Amino acid sequence: MSCSEVIEVPTAMEIFKLLPKKNCGECKFPTCLAFAMQLANQKAKLEDCPYVSDQAKATLAASAAPPIRLVKIGTGSNAIEVGDETELYRHEKKFFHPTAYALIISDSSSDDEIKAKVEKAHSLRFERVGQLLKMDMIGIKNDSGNAERFAAVAEKVSKMTDLPMILVSDKPDAMKLAASKIAAKVPLLHGANLSNAEAMAAVAKETKCPLVVYEDTSLNQLADLVAKVKTAGVEDIVLDFGAKTLKDLIEKSTIIRKISVKKIFRGLGYPIFVYAGEGERAILRGLISTMKYGSIVAFDDIDPATALPLYVLRQNIYTDPQVPIQVKPDLYAINNPNEKSPLLFTTNFSLTYFTVVGDIEKSKIPVWLQVIDTEGLSVMTAFAAGKLTPEMVAKALEASGAKNKSKRGEIIIPGMVARMSSKLQELTGLKVIVGPKESSGLPKLLKSLE
Numbered sequence: 001m002s003c004s005e006v007i008e009v010p011t012a013m014e015i016f017k018l019l020p021k022k023n024c025g026e027c028k029f030p031t032c033l034a035f036a037m038q039l040a041n042q043k044a045k046l047e048d049c050p051y052v053s054d055q056a057k058a059t060l061a062a063s064a065a066p067p068i069r070l071v072k073i074g075t076g077s078n079a080i081e082v083g084d085e086t087e088l089y090r091h092e093k094k095f096f097h098p099t100a101y102a103l104i105i106s107d108s109s110s111d112d113e114i115k116a117k118v119e120k121a122h123s124l125r126f127e128r129v130g131q132l133l134k135m136d137m138i139g140i141k142n143d144s145g146n147a148e149r150f151a152a153v154a155e156k157v158s159k160m161t162d163l164p165m166i167l168v169s170d171k172p173d174a175m176k177l178a179a180s181k182i183a184a185k186v187p188l189l190h191g192a193n194l195s196n197a198e199a200m201a202a203v204a205k206e207t208k209c210p211l212v213v214y215e216d217t218s219l220n221q222l223a224d225l226v227a228k229v230k231t232a233g234v235e236d237i238v239l240d241f242g243a244k245t246l247k248d249l250i251e252k253s254t255i256i257r258k259i260s261v262k263k264i265f266r267g268l269g270y271p272i273f274v275y276a277g278e279g280e281r282a283i284l285r286g287l288i289s290t291m292k293y294g295s296i297v298a299f300d301d302i303d304p305a306t307a308l309p310l311y312v313l314r315q316n317i318y319t320d321p322q323v324p325i326q327v328k329p330d331l332y333a334i335n336n337p338n339e340k341s342p343l344l345f346t347t348n349f350s351l352t353y354f355t356v357v358g359d360i361e362k363s364k365i366p367v368w369l370q371v372i373d374t375e376g377l378s379v380m381t382a383f384a385a386g387k388l389t390p391e392m393v394a395k396a397l398e399a400s401g402a403k404n405k406s407k408r409g410e411i412i413i414p415g416m417v418a419r420m421s422s423k424l425q426e427l428t429g430l431k432v433i434v435g436p437k438e439s440s441g442l443p444k445l446l447k448s449l450e
């Protein structure tokens with residue numbers, strides 16, 4: 001790898017000297033020095049200060065660029081962004097752009113098989129804690145070796161889906177024809193290798209599509225190939241180092257992330273593409289790539305029972321560890337309640353809320369559910385931290401008018417906070433019914449109250 005690609009990151013003091021020194025706080029940091037320190041650590045962006053001079057921008061531009069380039073694929077609301085990561089470990093701040101999953105379709109497939117595969121990609125979606133988890137991309141692979149067939153299948157599939165697409169062929173002529181048909185959808189082109197780099201770079205440049213650079217012998221060779229493609233005028237690059245084993249996958253992904261974000265080595269500062277294949281090995285590659293820096297993982301096939309845990313892993317890794325996922329504190333009507341329906345409360349931690357709602361919905365019994373603002377903490381944690389008190393519950397019930405909606409004169413509280421019963425009764429005038437410790441017990445309790 002060329003040392004000229006390693007950027008010398010300026011120190012906080014060097015950056016500070018170039019800042020306007022207004023200490024106005026508009027960058028969300030109290031002083032210019034604090035902002036300079038965050039910039040030096042790649043934890044802030046230069047454009048967050050509206051007063052930086054053009055001269056300072058030019059001086060700091062190279063070091064201010066993200067260590068891993070942001071690459072956009074597709075258009076519209078389904079377009080995906082990969083890269084632009086700044087951390088080696090999630091807990092240091094957060095990971096920003098979730099791993100995108102792709103389902104690959106062979107252009108040797110029959111029309112029925114192609115249709116079924118597109119439908120499968122669309123159907124691999126689940127809702128969890130209020131978020132939609134789904135397959136993000138569809139790829140077309142040029143197994144037929146025929147340029148016209150490849151282009152025809154790409155065009156056909158592009159009309160069947162709004163998902164961003166990947167075109168997979170090592171033949172520049174086939175790629176050129178297929179990419180020209182669907183260039184408006186900005187597909188990812190996979191890809192350039194040692195023998196076709198110039199021609200593939202020309203296709204990517206002409207169609208303005210991002211390009212995967214593939215090289216499986218060594219990371220040095222991969223960096224050289226990236227440099228070649230960049231010289232040819234392609235900026236939006238994705239790396240595929242063709243991992244042969246799981247060890248290879250973890251090792252090389254980690255090296256790439258580490259030298260990109262810690263050494264600011266631009267030569268490999270790009271998102272990573274991983275071909276997973278199908279079967280058990282594919283799921284292992286998918287799981288590892290989700291945990292260890294994969295930006296796009298492509299499957300030949302994947303079933304719903306495998307996709308769900310993979311999606312959930314991704315969801316957990318790409319949530320902000322410092323901000324619990326929350327729902328809006330409010331009074332929620334579940335199963336069309338009326339004034340005879342029971343009143344319950346829970347907290348605004350998403351996982352708690354959706355578990356409780358799921359159990360109530362299962363019971364099919366109409367219920368008013370008051371959600372208390374506990375800053376996203378679960379019932380027990382919030383209670384222990386003093387963020388779920390009888391006073392707060394009483395205040396929330398008052399603000400939402402819950403007592404006018406449910407006129408039973410009673411409230412069901414989580415079994416975990418039975419200790420607040422008498423105080424809550426005193427504050428609200430409602431009869432307190434202590435519910436189960438787990439929300440799975442709610443259907444039984446609700447039925448007993450009917």
Ligand code: SF4
Pocket residue numbers: 019020021022023024025026027028029030031032035048049050051052
């Ligand atoms: Fe300084 Fe700019 Fe931040 Fe204001 S916005 S405190 S001038 S760095």
